[in-house]
């Protein structure tokens with residue numbers, strides 16, 4: 644997979660791990676419609692490619708992603724007497740919402756390596772991934788309130804579920820920088836590691852996931868997400884239905900057989 648190094652998104656692969664690197668470092672990897680389009684295409688490609696068993700998203704340079712590129716003509720407010728208001732909802736409906744839905748429904752696990760600041764929709768992108776690992780120097784900023792907007796791209800849904808109402812409101816209203824270590828303490832992200840260890844730790848995590856039973860991992864994500872909105876009995880029944888399907892799959896046979904044969908399983912289902 645060869646690509647121009649000035650592309651807004653760099654796509655590469657090592658083994659069964661597809662790397663997606665946001666690559667607009669001069670603008671802290673802020674989202675343009677071009678980057679959003681490429682990211683959606685890359686997620687789609689990864690989902691359809693049987694050689695991919697895990698995706699790893701990160702950013703180039705000192706930031707992960709500063710959210711929407713505020714200089715994009717689609718959103719940059721006009722100034723002066725004849726200024727025409729911009730419909731930001733159009734951008735959300737056509738770019739951000741499809742991306743957030745796609746991420747949540749990826750047929751393989753998605754790891755996020757947050758290498759620096761994740762602000763606005765950049766934070767939402769990170770928090771929408773399955774396992775989020777950040778460098779110690781990284782931080783999370785709900786930047787929206789500072790420019791008169793609300794958390795979007797799933798921000799309100801994610802924040803309230805991850806850290807609860809009190810902390811979600813504190814982060815969203817004040818828009819202060821939350822260092823990665825505190826993000827772990829709050830339960831916002833899974834792990835924080837020294838900067839020099841981020842790439843290797845995230846890669847090892849994605850590699851490990853890539854050896855695991857993909858369908859079981861993806862259904863686990865679905866159950867964890869849906870359980871929040873289900874009565875206990877309904878969650879039990881959904882578990883039972885999905886477990887029944889997985890019980891018929893080759894990966895379960897392989898996992899059990901490997902257990903009895905005291906060897907590492909070779910999972911193949913996707």
Ligand code: T3D
Pocket residue numbers: 669670671673709710711712713714718719731734760762763764765784786787790792795
């Ligand atoms: O219309 C809509 O907005 C709809 C969609 C909304 C979703 C959203 O994501 S809204 C939130 C948008 N994001 C922000 O408001 C964050 C803006 N950026 C910042 O607050 C700061 O840059 C950071 C806290 C993220 C980092 O600060 P710092 O001091 O480390 O870096 P910096 O000097 O501010 O930025 C470095 C460069 O990146 C700078 O360019 P320059 O001066 O070197 O040419 C800066 O303009 C550029 N940059 C940073 N963020 C953005 C950006 N350029 C365009 N859009 C950005 N979001």
